[in-house]
Amino acid sequence: MGRPRAKVKRGFGEVGQLPSGRYRARYTGPDGGRHSAPITFVARIDAEGWLVDQERMISRGEWEPPGRQVREVHEAPLLLGEYAATVVARRRIRPGTAALYAKLLRLTILPAFAKRPLGEITAAEISTWYAGMRTTPTQQANAYGLLKSIFKEAVEERLVEVSPCRVKAGTQKERAREIEVLTVDQLNRYLAAVPEARRVPLLLAGWCGLRSGEVRGLRVRDLDLDLGMVHVRQAVVRLKGQLLIGPPKTDAGVRSVSIPPHLLPALREWAARQPVHEREALLFPARDGHSPLNDSVLRVAHNKGKAAIGMPGLTIHGLRHTSATLAAQLGATLAELQARIGHSTPNMAMRYQHVAAERDAQLAARMSEFATRRPSRRLLGDQPEQ
Numbered sequence: 001m002g003r004p005r006a007k008v009k010r011g012f013g014e015v016g017q018l019p020s021g022r023y024r025a026r027y028t029g030p031d032g033g034r035h036s037a038p039i040t041f042v043a044r045i046d047a048e049g050w051l052v053d054q055e056r057m058i059s060r061g062e063w064e065p066p067g068r069q070v071r072e073v074h075e076a077p078l079l080l081g082e083y084a085a086t087v088v089a090r091r092r093i094r095p096g097t098a099a100l101y102a103k104l105l106r107l108t109i110l111p112a113f114a115k116r117p118l119g120e121i122t123a124a125e126i127s128t129w130y131a132g133m134r135t136t137p138t139q140q141a142n143a144y145g146l147l148k149s150i151f152k153e154a155v156e157e158r159l160v161e162v163s164p165c166r167v168k169a170g171t172q173k174e175r176a177r178e179i180e181v182l183t184v185d186q187l188n189r190y191l192a193a194v195p196e197a198r199r200v201p202l203l204l205a206g207w208c209g210l211r212s213g214e215v216r217g218l219r220v221r222d223l224d225l226d227l228g229m230v231h232v233r234q235a236v237v238r239l240k241g242q243l244l245i246g247p248p249k250t251d252a253g254v255r256s257v258s259i260p261p262h263l264l265p266a267l268r269e270w271a272a273r274q275p276v277h278e279r280e281a282l283l284f285p286a287r288d289g290h291s292p293l294n295d296s297v298l299r300v301a302h303n304k305g306k307a308a309i310g311m312p313g314l315t316i317h318g319l320r321h322t323s324a325t326l327a328a329q330l331g332a333t334l335a336e337l338q339a340r341i342g343h344s345t346p347n348m349a350m351r352y353q354h355v356a357a358e359r360d361a362q363l364a365a366r367m368s369e370f371a372t373r374r375p376s377r378r379l380l381g382d383q384p385e386q
Contacts, residue, residue: 013051015044018157020086022078023047030058035065040078040159078159080121080150081114087150095246096237101146108133108143118154123164130167181322182206186309193308198301200270201284201293204230205316208257209323209341212316213237216293217245221279225268231256232342236292243292253342 013027022040025047029035035054041047057063088101112129113121126147133140144167151163182190187206194202201215213235222231232255235248248254259267286293298316306314324341332340 012055015047015051017044019090019153020083020157020159022157022159024158025050027051027054029054029065030063031065033065036158040157077117077119079114080116080118081110083118083154083159084109084114084150087153094249095239095244096249099239100142104139104143104146108139109147113147118151119160121164123166126164127167180311180314180318181325182309182311182314182318184326186311187319187322190305190309194301194305198298200267201298202302202305202316202319203263204259206319206322207260207263209320209327210257211235211249211253211320211342212295212298214248214253214342216282216284216295216298217248218283219279220277220281220283223267223271223283225259225264225271228259228261228264229256230259236295238295243294245292248342250342252338255339255342257340 013025016024016026018024018040020040022042023044023046024040025037027035037047037050041050054063084105088098088105093101112125130140130144133143144165148163148165151160151165154160155163191199191203191206201218204210204215204218205212208230210230210232214232217235218230218232219234222233224231232248232253234245235253236243237246238244282290282292284293285291286297302314302316306312320341324337327337327340
């Protein structure tokens with residue numbers, strides 16, 4: 001949709017087109033106040049007609065502010081389903097985000113409110129709807145956040161006076177998971193138990209804090225072992241059942257992460273054993289050698305690692321938590337944590353620092369362990385030293 005048209009100046013009042021494509025009519029009344037039509041209009045001619053009616057009432061001495069006028073408005077109310085589709089379509093969002101919004105609308109928002117006029121949805125209804133999703137806290141938070149943002153735009157466009165989304169802390173998960181992280185020893189034992197073919201991508205998740213999609217989106221050129229860096233430039237996302245390569249989750253996700261130096265010798269030996277590929281080729285492709293690796297393949301390898309250390313609840317994302325928490329324990333600032341893990345806001349980085357502070361009693365022992373433990377060259381499938 002193009003830019004909203006400029007307001008059209010008239011002899012009485014003005015008509016302006018909103019970002020939604022509908023038209024708003026406003027004028028200055030006999031009381032000196034600015035008044036808007038109680039609804040917006042699909043067609044400009046309807047908005048013009050409303051202004052004509054207002055001007056006639058003023059000339060006849062029958063005028064009252066629009067809020068007190070008792071009259072029939074021949075305009076179909078704007079339904080939430082229609083407005084939500086308009087709002088989402090005009091947003092500049094990544095394909096993965098668009099897919100998430102479509103799923104949230106289809107599964108949670110539209111079944112409850114699609115046929116309801118925007119102005120008739122109440123705060124009580126929103127609260128009841130929100131409470132009905134308690135068993136799926138992540139979906140609950142995401143769905144409420146999307147609906148709240150839709151109503152925020154409706155308020156800004158004066159389609160409704162106030163938003164009915166008033167659930168306290170509604171965009172936060174009610175039962176947020178505790179951050180589950182590994183010690184250095186657990187991480188080493190985890191990686192030793194992972195099948196060798198999938199060990200390096202999981203190592204980069206655990207030590208460098210990369211997301212699963214970021215690891216699977218790496219190209220040969222992105223692993224710079226001369227500089228000791230891994231460059232995150234793209235990520236694998238699943239969209240409508242297909243694996244696609246696109247930009248990372250956020251703009252902050254585009255970053256370069258330093259690899260802990262003790263890993264570089266083993267990584268260089270691993271790289272030397274790999275077949276020669278073009279620099280633009282995927283670093284960890286599927287079996288066909290060029291398609292993106294399915295997230296389920298990495299999960300199968302991960303399951304063997306977490307079983308070996310007795311942590312059945314550990315997720316691949318938990319490896320990212322491990323990297324970030326270890327960095328926080330070793331003194332990383334909020335800005336350094338944000339840059340390393342690719343977050344656009346400091347909120348999550350602060351959470352890692354909080355976890356690190358709670359474990360401060362273990363910090364000295366871990367630092368000693370980290371400093372004195374010789375890196376295991378068998379970590380990447382090498383032969384043990386004689």
